[in-house]
Amino acid sequence: METTENSVPASSGRSFRLLCSPEEAPHVEALLQAQGYRFEPEPFSPLCRRLLHEPRPLGASLAAFFGYIYIQDRSSMLPPLALAPAAGSSVLDICASPGSKTGFLAQLVGKNGFVLGNEPSRARLATLRANMHVCNLLSVGTCTCEGQKLPLRPGSWEAIQLDPPCSGWGTVEKHPRVMELWQGEKVQPLVGLQRLLLRHAASLLAPGGRLVYSTCTTNAAENEEQVRFAEEELGLERLPLTPFPGFVWEELPGGEGTLRVDGRRSAAQGFYVALFRKPYSAVESVAEPLPTRTDARPPRRGGKSVGRREQPGQELPREALAGPCCDPSLLPPGRVMLYGDQARFLPEDAARLLPPDMAWQGALLGKFAGGRLHPAPRLRVLLPRRPDAGTALVLDSPDDLTALLSGQSLRTELEGREAALWWRDLPLGRVSLKQGRMTATFS
Template identity: 90%
Template sequence: MDTSETTAPAAAGRSFRLLCSPEDMPRVEALLRAQGYRFAPEPFSPFCRRLLHEPRPLGASLAAFFGYIYIQDRSSMLPPLALDPAEGSSVLDVCASPGSKTGFLAQLVGRSGFVLGNEPSRARLATLRANMHACNLLSVATCTHEGQALPLRPGSWQAIQLDPPCSGWGTAEKHPRVMELWQGEKVQPLVGLQRLLLRHATSLLAPGGKLVYSTCTTNVAENEEQVRFAEAELGLERLPLTPFPGFVWEELPGGEGTLRVDGRRSAAQGFYVALFHKPYSAVADTPEPAPPSEARPPRRGGKAHARREQPGQELPREALAGPCCDPALLPPGRVMLYGDQVRFLPEDAGRLLPPDMIWQGALLGKFAGGRLHPAPRLRALLPRRPDAGTALVLDSPDELTALLSGQSRRTELEGREAALWWQDLPLGRVSLKQGRVVATFS
């Protein structure tokens, strides 16, 4: 059945999310417009925009460099919106890299919430962590475990996002070879892995909790048939989703209440989203051994566990205070020192994560000489307004571009560091050498 939305876009284009507070959205949009970008609101979320004019690659924009936007296919934005976690809540993202949905979840739960992003591949884990750091998402912690063996307490999570490895048929327009690589029997190991992940995620879900299952494939075996498996074998209950505006939808037998994006007519990836509720009578509270056909799922590369860090030392928040760091802006949680690295551990992490589990909090910077040297991209803890004695405020994108390209700039500022601003938008931290600015972003 065709359930078309007349508001669907007529032509393909790039979409992105604004990564900032509502009060900063006009400032970020102003920075984009100052570089010649034009865009329009997406109808399904106030955070999302659709690009109309791109004078240079959007990823090379200043807004992207400073982590104020995240480029993301519009279909990929739907799973976090379908899960719809409450502000201040905690969410588990089972297969997280590169962090598109992890980051959106962090926006939705807000600074007092918590998102654990797990990525089985060590190589992809590095990408996840780099993206979360660039986006200044302090409420995100990361770990690397096989998703079907995440060492978390059964029944401890109220909200789980599961976007497992899939055949990717919905991306065929951009990646035509996926239809050659994933056909016939080659898809069966993926189906088996998805079921293992669904089974374990269900065991981690608290009674009354919600789980969103999504893929970027159009394959029924990985979509509608997995929904039937989750209901019949795991005891989950389907929660009907209201179609989001701006898309054209398809509905196949067995997919009632789920969302299947018609990629071509929606100017997006083909995508599938299903939402489940775990009743108190669910049968999959304890993981069961996988049947032989599911026992050896394909690995996504890398080792399952990270090297265990030495026990950290807790730092008082006032130890972080400086011209580029206001510790009062930290969310609830602890500040820990591991070697010379200062990391933030969200409050709910202590409640939800077992003591012997290996994971990592957000990087704040390095501690040396009795003080914090904030990470250059740490704008989340900059004072809310620039101070004339400690801030470098630039008025044009060209000035910023020149600074980032290595050109020096003389100022009257004193000390060893300064906060960098574009007009009234905080960007990060720069070093000072006898009043001369040195921009060392990495």
């Protein structure tokens, strides 16, 4: 076994990503610092930070509540960085919940891109959708299918992320019994599922497209041996990865050009990342017919189940969305469609990549009633770029913001029924007004 030394921060604290524009990053950091958090940059991405001091759980911070940060193990941040999708491109994430990598991919492709996050477990699908909603990632669509049966057109995706179910040996410090639970023959069903997923992912990949395969295990049967399977059986080409700074790496025979994180010495999970490219000569060897639907439920197109009252309604013109808490000019290319009374955003590339009868869901914008949009309280990315004195409340103290979130109302001079809430230069969301008193209900 070969070990590669890189500089690893002395801190063993947790890591997180900033979910904001470069211009907003200093304001998000200021909000964290105002609540007593201290952190430092991660060396492998300008979007990532390492926590140094945590006066209260980071998940309870205001920045986390409003979706400006996402807590994530530092090793888990590597697969999207290894895939490195271009801005404006589209990516398929086959096993997506809770959304750590899905969200990072959405940041990398930007608001003009498209990420389809598939979660095979219906129980975990709600977590994925809730996280993407809080993070205000309008470029993400979600669906729930068995990953090896995703009903997508062969050869249609330029970039695919596959982080399949695995034995999780790399999480042994958090889950001490994991290696006891997944030993010997118990691992074989996982290995078989990973190969089914790899085969189908290869069939969906366009010629010249890139596929990242990653796990949070240190088991060679789920890592290096799967790389050999992808090369020998599926015809994929291994693309050597340059080690990211800030980690200590191991290398096992057969793992050349892949990345194996030494979790203990990297103050992170043990992790494995491999990158492949589909050559033109491999198209016929892995192509599969488009899977057909086998369930009896009616399909869903971008919203809830298509039924008597939930069939897609009309497309909403963008001017119909305008209001004090929504600037429709900030929407990326795509359509806004009604599903019942819900307005959902469908990215432009979705129409090209997804079959018309496929069940999936676009990002929620809010409810459309009485001829107007009532934006979702957490929809901050469509707030006007500057707070308007007549329609926005700007708070300066984290304590005032915490009081509002705890159920207290604030007296304002604002009129109307709704207003935009800001903390200094950060837009936060939509709040209700009644006779000038502001109340917040963020769900």
